[in-house]
Amino acid sequence: MAKNILGGGYSLFVVGHKRRSRIDDLVQRGAREFQTYRELAEHSDLIILCVIGSPEVESILYSKDGLLEGIRKDKIVIDCSTSEPSSSEQIAISLKKLGASLVDAPLARTPDDAQAGRLNTMVGASKDDFQRVEPVLQQFCENIFHMGPVGSGHKTKLIYNFITMGYAAIISEAFCACAATGVDLQKFSDVVASGGANSGIFQLIAPKAIESGDCSGLNFSMANAAKDLRYYNRMMDTIPLSGNLGRSVQxxxxxxxNLGYADGLVGDLLHVQEKLNGVQ
Structure with a gap:
């Protein structure tokens, strides 16, 4: 993302986090590094965050030498994380008191798409703020959807991830059912691929898993998926919405x-079902 922003001719300021090599690469490409988020905010018109979730976003904004200490009028914070809408709404209030604003723009697609500038984003923003940030988002996103006011992007992403992780959970259980009942997995996959049950998620998971047992087709961490479903269910509780599928997926x-896949991918749900049911 950062590389593509630089490639688009924008000035880029960064704060180092975990991977020093990536920061060094960006600095060599022309980025300027600051040591604190306060300094970053003081020198930037648009500040883009892309971290794990709301606790990390809140820490970056509210901690000592955080973004809020450097935010001034007309600056925009763009949160590309998958965050909790209730937290985002409170952050928007904090920024508004300073004359600044929040845009929520969570992302979809893969790390390869990020490198190529082909991500999808779902944006929550006022009309004016959307017009300001859209040219920057275009540097790393192929499809940009303005979903509505602040918070709409994060709400959309959580519902989207509920569907995605729901597909993955159903596919994993279905494959286990095939193994338990003697249905040939390749033939089953052919049936699904030719009918209405087919999906992009199925095609990400099934071919590699059947061919070699490789569950990395859906390259999304199980820990982050569990976090997103936790956010989704809390969001539904505030409505409240009657339904139990969100909690089933979570x-x-x-x-x-709990079965040892804290560092695994969502596709490893196939292995989880194998362990739970004693089948392969």
Whole structure:
């Protein structure tokens, strides 16, 4: 993302986090590094965050030498993390008091798409703020959807991830059912691929898993997926929405974490089902 912003001719300021090599590469390409988020905010018109979730976003904004200490009028914070809408709404209030604003723009697609500037983003912003940030988002996003006011992007992403992780959980259980009942997995996959049950998620997971047992087709961490479903269910509780599928999907992911896949991918739900049911 940062590389593509630089490639688009924008000035880029960064704060180092975990991977020093990436910061060094950006600095060599022309970025300027600051040591604190306060300094970053003081020198930037648009500040882009892309971290794990709301606790990390809140820490970057509210901690000592955080963004809020350097925010001034007309600056915009763009949160590309998958964050909790209730937290985002409070952050928007804090920024508004300073004359600044929040844009929520969570991302979808893969790390390879990020490198190529082909991500998808779902944006929550006022019309004016969207017009200001859209040219920057275009540097690393192929498809940009303005979903509505602040918070709409994060709400959309959580519902989107509920569908994505729900597909993955169903596919994993279905493959286990095939193994338990003697249905040939390749033939089953052919049936799905030719009918209405086919999906992009199925095609990410099934071919590699059947060919070699490789569950990395859906390259998304199980821990982050469980976090997103936790956010989704808390969001639904505030409505409240009657339905138990969100918690069922979250439970499937928690089972995976508890069975040793805390560092695994969502596709490893296939292995989780194997362990739970004693089939391969």
């Amino acid at each position: 439970h499937a992911l928690i089972q995976g974490l």
